[in-house]
Amino acid sequence: MTPLSSFYSPLLKSVGLAAMLALLFMLYIGLWRDPSHIPSAQIGHMAQTFNLSKLSDDNFIALEDYKGKWVMLNFWASWCGACRTEHATLVQAGKDFANTPNIALIGINYKDQKEKALRFLKRLGAFPYPSGQDPRGRTGIDYGVYGLPETYFINPEGKIFFRHVGAIKLEQIKKAFAPALKGAS
Amino acid sequence: MRFLSAFLLCTLMLINCVGAGELLNEAPNDTRLKIIASQLRCPVCQGESLFDSHAALAKEMKLIIREKIANGVSDQDILDFFQQRYGNYVLMRPAFNSTYALLWIAPFAFMFLAIIIFIIKWRSHSQTPLPADHQQQSPEQQQNSPN
Known part of the structure; x- marks a missing residue:
């Protein structure tokens, strides 16, 4: 050598x-x-505003209306299988937080047809909170949605602080809203 | 026969004219759309650019690009728009920044390391003396050898 x-x-x-x-x-x-954890480029950034027509009536739903609240934004569709899985959880969460004034839940019906979405809700049960229609998926693109279901949590400052991809569990929703519940009690 | 040849020639010329017309009709905005969409990754596809993708989401994203071009938005601003929403993943070529520095440097570093290892091994191999029975023999030695 x-x-x-x-x-x-x-x-x-x-x-x-x-x-x-x-x-x-x-x-x-x-x-x-956690393999289900997909980092979002939007964490810590201001949530994109939207003004969508409601699924239930002809009124509009805007993020601006929920200023100062902790918001859960759930993207769902009638064609999405995992949305069926999480449906009962979301209905339960809607009931659980209905009397919590600083928490609001909003659904975004993503790339769906109104008739099919309403039929889906009729069959599985309506959400105890409003849903906006995003037929072209533009709001979904604004939030960087890849696939459904996706759930975003927005703090009272209007910043996204958590994102969940896939069917969400009630414990995960409660955990995300823990700071809000601490403030409310 | 002469009529048939003339007919074929005219048909070919017409086809060529249509092709050239299509090229000329390709608006500058379509070229910009192609350039921008080629730099973006389709978020729901596997390694496919936005331009090549036929996914519904990709089509909507291309429509957004088209609208932004029409509104006079610059190429960089359009790329930034999607990067803000989908992160660096949406860029076909990730930006060279502190987060992705390793991604850019690692292949060159590994290649450099491999070259160094190859040179050292090659030099040590070429300088290692051959065993006695494999050493070169002179013609006289070869003649005297028992084989």
């Missing part, structure tokens, strides 16, 4: 070992990550 290679050989072995350890460390970190 030449002096040069005898000098570099332990160095290369160390570099290789360090790279292997780094890879193992990253894999270990990955084991503890």
